[in-house]
Amino acid sequence: MKRFDEELYAYGPNPDQTTGAHYPVIIVGAGPVGLTLALDLAKKGTPAIVLDDNTRVSHGSRAICFAKRTLEIASRLGFAAPLLDKGVEWSHGRVFHGTEEIYEFDLLPEDGHGHPAFINLQQPYFEIALVDAIMAARAEGAPVEIRGGNRVTGVIPKGDHVGLAIETPDGAYRLTADWVVACDGARSPLRTMLGLSFDGRVFEDNFLIADVKMAARFPTERWFWFDPPFEGAGASALLHKQPDDIWRMDFQLGWDIDRDEELREENVRARVDGMLGAGAEYALDWTSIYTFQCRRMERFRHDRVIFAGDSAHQVSPFGARGANSGVQDAENLAWKLARVVKGDAPERLLDSYHEERSFAADENILNSTRATDFLTPKTAVSQRFRDAVLHLASRHAFARPMVNSGRLSTPCVYAGLSLNGPDDLDGPDRSCVGAACVDAPLEDGFLLPKLGGVFTVLAINTDAPDIGLKTVLIDTATQDPTGAVRARYLGQAAHALYLIRPDQHIAARWPSATADQIRDAIHIATAQEVRHAAHA
Amino acid sequence: MPLTLDPNLPDPDGFYDDLLAAHKGLSDAESEALNARLILVLANHIGDRDTLKQALKAAKASG
Numbered sequence: 001m002k003r004f005d006e007e008l009y010a011y012g013p014n015p016d017q018t019t020g021a022h023y024p025v026i027i028v029g030a031g032p033v034g035l036t037l038a039l040d041l042a043k044k045g046t047p048a049i050v051l052d053d054n055t056r057v058s059h060g061s062r063a064i065c066f067a068k069r070t071l072e073i074a075s076r077l078g079f080a081a082p083l084l085d086k087g088v089e090w091s092h093g094r095v096f097h098g099t100e101e102i103y104e105f106d107l108l109p110e111d112g113h114g115h116p117a118f119i120n121l122q123q124p125y126f127e128i129a130l131v132d133a134i135m136a137a138r139a140e141g142a143p144v145e146i147r148g149g150n151r152v153t154g155v156i157p158k159g160d161h162v163g164l165a166i167e168t169p170d171g172a173y174r175l176t177a178d179w180v181v182a183c184d185g186a187r188s189p190l191r192t193m194l195g196l197s198f199d200g201r202v203f204e205d206n207f208l209i210a211d212v213k214m215a216a217r218f219p220t221e222r223w224f225w226f227d228p229p230f231e232g233a234g235a236s237a238l239l240h241k242q243p244d245d246i247w248r249m250d251f252q253l254g255w256d257i258d259r260d261e262e263l264r265e266e267n268v269r270a271r272v273d274g275m276l277g278a279g280a281e282y283a284l285d286w287t288s289i290y291t292f293q294c295r296r297m298e299r300f301r302h303d304r305v306i307f308a309g310d311s312a313h314q315v316s317p318f319g320a321r322g323a324n325s326g327v328q329d330a331e332n333l334a335w336k337l338a339r340v341v342k343g344d345a346p347e348r349l350l351d352s353y354h355e356e357r358s359f360a361a362d363e364n365i366l367n368s369t370r371a372t373d374f375l376t377p378k379t380a381v382s383q384r385f386r387d388a389v390l391h392l393a394s395r396h397a398f399a400r401p402m403v404n405s406g407r408l409s410t411p412c413v414y415a416g417l418s419l420n421g422p423d424d425l426d427g428p429d430r431s432c433v434g435a436a437c438v439d440a441p442l443e444d445g446f447l448l449p450k451l452g453g454v455f456t457v458l459a460i461n462t463d464a465p466d467i468g469l470k471t472v473l474i475d476t477a478t479q480d481p482t483g484a485v486r487a488r489y490l491g492q493a494a495h496a497l498y499l500i501r502p503d504q505h506i507a508a509r510w511p512s513a514t515a516d517q518i519r520d521a522i523h524i525a526t527a528q529e530v531r532h533a534a535h536a
Numbered sequence: 537m538p539l540t541l542d543p544n545l546p547d548p549d550g551f552y553d554d555l556l557a558a559h560k561g562l563s564d565a566e567s568e569a570l571n572a573r574l575i576l577v578l579a580n581h582i583g584d585r586d587t588l589k590q591a592l593k594a595a596k597a598s599g
Contacts, residue, residue, distance in 0.1 A: 381568075388572035398580040 004124045007055040008131045011149025017173040023049050024341045026164060026177040028152050028190055031058065032123065033309030033326035034183030035130035035146075039077050040334030042137045042144035043453070046341050049175070050134075051166060055148035057131065060211070060286040062123035063323035064242055069411040069436060070327045071115040072504070076452040079133035080115070083126060086243050087119030093222035095393070095403055099229045102394035102403075112484040113439040114446035118408065120242050123323065155180065155193050155305065162304045179337060181306045183330075188311035194302065200295020201369065203316065204255040205376050208234075208289050210268050211246050214282035218247070224405045226375075226390055230274030236375050236405070237275060246285055249275060252375065259289050292316045294365045294372070300329075300354040308333055313361035315368035318375065318406030325364050328411060329357050335453075335502035339526060349527035352419050360412035367407045374404035411436040414505060421499065421508030421521030428491040437504045440484035442474070447485065451500050455507075455522055460485060461495035465515040501525055539590035 009030065025041060027034045030052035041048040066083065074080035091107040109117040131146065138144050153172070154165030162180045166173055182190035191198060220241045228237040228251075238250040251271055253262060261267060268287050273280060296313035300306060309326030333353050339345035377383035392399035414420065414434035423433040430438055437458075440447045450456075450472045457464045457471045464471045476486050490496055499507040499521050508521035522528075545551050559567045579588055 384568050384572045385576070388569060388576055391569075392573055392576055396577075399576060402576070 003128055004057060004059075007148065008057060008128065009052070009146040009148035010055050011147075011169055013168075013170055014147065016175060017168065017170060020174050020176075022161070022176045022178075023047055024178045025049070025181065025337060026051060026162075026175060026179075027181045027183055028052075028164075029183035029185060029309075029311070030054070030127070030131075030146055030148070031183060031185065031309065031326075032063070032126050032130065032323050033330050034181070035127060035134060036073070036077070036327050037181060037183065037308065037330035037334055038144050038146070039079070039130060039134050039137065040331060041338055042134065042142040043077060044334065044338040045143070046338040047143035048145075049177075050144075050146045051150040051152055051164075052146065052148055053151035057124040057127040059124075060288060063126070063320075064120050064122060064240070064248055065118055065320035065324075065408075066121055066126065067118045067320055067324045067409040068113065068115050069409070070324050071119070072439070072448055073327055073331050074129070075115065075449065076504070077133065079129045082129040082132070083119065083121060084115070086125050087121040088220060088241050088243055089116045089119050090220045090222065090241065091117065092219070093224065095405065096223065096225040096228070097390040097394065098225075098227050100394060102390060103400050105400070107408075112441045112482050114441075114448060115439070118320065120240060120248075122242055122244075122246070125243070126323070152184075152190065155190055157194070157303055157305060177304075178341065179304055179306065181308055181333065181337075182311045183308050183326075184311050186310040186314045188307065190305065191297070191307065191311055194305065196297060196302065198295055198297055198314075200293050200314070200365070202293045203291070203372055203376065205372075206253045206255065206257050206259070206262075206289050206291050207317075208251040208253055208262060208268065208271065208287070210249045210251070210272050210287050211242070211285040212249065212272055212282040213244070213246050213285045214276075214280065215245060226386075226405075228275070230271070232271055233274055238405075239275065247282075253289070257289075263287055263289060290317075294369050296358065296361045296365065300358055301350055306333065306337075306350065306353065308357075312357070313365065315361075315364050316372045316406075318371040319364075319367055320406070320409045321364040321368055324409040325357075325360060328360065329353075331503045332357055345526040346528065352417070352527055355417055356412075356414045356419070359414060359417060363412050364409075371404045371406045419501075419507065419525045419527065421524045422517075423509055425493055425496050425509040425511055426491070427493050427496055427509060428488060431489050431498070431506060431509070433506050433508055435506050437498075437500060437506060438488045440480075440488050441482050442485070443479045443481055447474075448504065451504055452502075454502050455525070456500040457518065458489075458498040458500055459495075459512075460489055460497070462497055462512045464497060465513070465518065467515045467518060469518070499525070537584045537587045539587050539594065541594060 025048045027038050027050045030050050034050055038048040038050045071080055094104045095102050134144055149168055151167045152164055153167045156163035161176045164175050182188055184190055223239040225237040234252040236252040240248045294315050300312045308329040315321045336349045336353055340347055340349055377386045389399050389402045393403050420433045454470050457469050460474045461476055480486055497513045498509045501507045507525040
């Protein structure tokens with residue numbers, strides 16, 4: 001645990017503090033979102049400076065569940081290995097109603113993916129892996145830097161740049177940037193400085209998190225209780241394993257509580273004892289009480305200041321949609337920002353970041369709100385239906401899919417949005433235009449690692465015109481050992497040509513395509529030609 | 537699948553009897569719980585969201 005306490009990006013005086021400086025991109029906030037964005041930009045050769053008032057990774061477990069899409073992004077950026085080494089893989093869970101186990105489930109992740117459906121891992125480990133990858137990229141000459149002990153105190157938007165006022169242990173200084181990305185969390189100081197609103201729905205509930213360290217006496221399963229039978233546990237409770245023999249416990253306490261009282265060690269211990277049984281030996285690793293809201297900014301792009309992650313949208317923790325969606329924000333923004341900075345695309349490409357990621361945020365908020373309404377019925381009749389579902393679920397399979405303790409994060413399909421090109425293939429729905437590419441095993445490894453980072457043509461059982469793009473040719477007769485490529489990318493079609501964006505989302509697909517068709521689709525996908533109106 | 541709002545039960549009196557019999561002796565709270573479970577069972581049997589939307593609309597309009 002030692003690295004959690006190290007100053008991984010300690011403050012050090014910088015020449016900019018006397019001379020001032022201008023950068024193409026400044027990222028505010030060294031959390032999972034800001035660091036992912038910085039690393040992605042650095043890998044693309046776009047200079048990125050990260051400012052953070054801290055000098056260490058975040059304290060406490062915080063986000064603990066990282067989904068496959070996040071691991072795929074981490075893999076493309078080269079920091080997946082430490083996550084997979086350390087993380088706990090799980091797929092089995094049990095759901096209880098009071099003392100009764102109403103059902104158990106195995107998420108039975110589909111075969112033929114390079115990464116697991118999700119892993120449990122404390123957020124600080126995720127941040128350490130990112131910091132290490134950034135430091136390694138920097139050591140190899142990538143233009144990226146994390147400046148700890150640099151607190152942004154002012155933001156001054158101008159027509160052609162943004163000014164930032166920064167406070168350090170050595171006093172204040174100023175920087176300017178073409179683009180500022182606020183990855184500074186749900187309470188975003190930048191959002192406040194700009195006077196921007198953050199509206200949504202407040203859920204009147206408090207949740208107590210207790211992360212306890214103990215020798216494992218439970219299987220690696222997710223256990224969830226509705227109306228838990230232990231003393232003072234609240235309306236629902238969760239038990240889930242993390243690395244280092246840490247177990248996440250989550251107790252739903254209701255709205256009208258005394259936070260300080262509930263956080264006193266003996267009161268936390270009383271609840272944990274209730275769950276684990278008297279005499280259980282454990283140490284409290286981290287405790288916290290949180291409330292949450294489901295809300296988002298109306299626009300994620302405010303001219304030259306762009307918001308990503310929790311600063312732009314906030315959801316309930318049920319479903320692992322916070323950090324995971326934030327990392328997807330970062331990857332969506334990185335390639336667009338890199339192109340705009342290099343002058344390869346017009347600034348309006350950045351509007352598609354708002355369009356796509358606010359669409360994703362709405363989907364996450366919808367899922368999160370539905371889970372919350374199931375967990376905390378707001379009226380007598382919603383309580384009645386919730387209990388009816390739980391009652392039926394223990395007896396009949398049909399009711400189990402209605403039990404909602406959080407729908408786990410899956411990548412958003414950008415259906416019908418502006419950057420989408422033609423979808424002319426009668427192919428599988430899961431690989432429609434707008435979807436993130438699904439992985440598949442090949443003769444020599446997996447598909448996704450072959451598709452990363454730049455616009456790529458994926459040609460299956462057909463030729464691709466040579467227009468200087470990265471091209472991946474697959475012949476399913478010899479390179480598709482499990483038939484997954486056929487099932488996931490062809491369906492009934494004999495052959496297909498996919499245009500894949502740098503973030504591995506599908507930009508267009510055809511049975512086969514001419515050079516002009518592919519060029520047109522790239523123009524659309526880089527906002528160089530507006531073909532249809534923005535999504536309403 | 538369009539919602540059937542024409543008579544479709546071969547023995548309406550018999551069904552009505554069964555419905556009341558199921559609730560016999562239950563408190564109001566127990567009856568409400570039974571109704572909730574019954575709605576869920578029937579909804580799953582219908583299995584078509586559009587039909588269920590029509591049913592919700594028809595039921596609401598009668599309220």
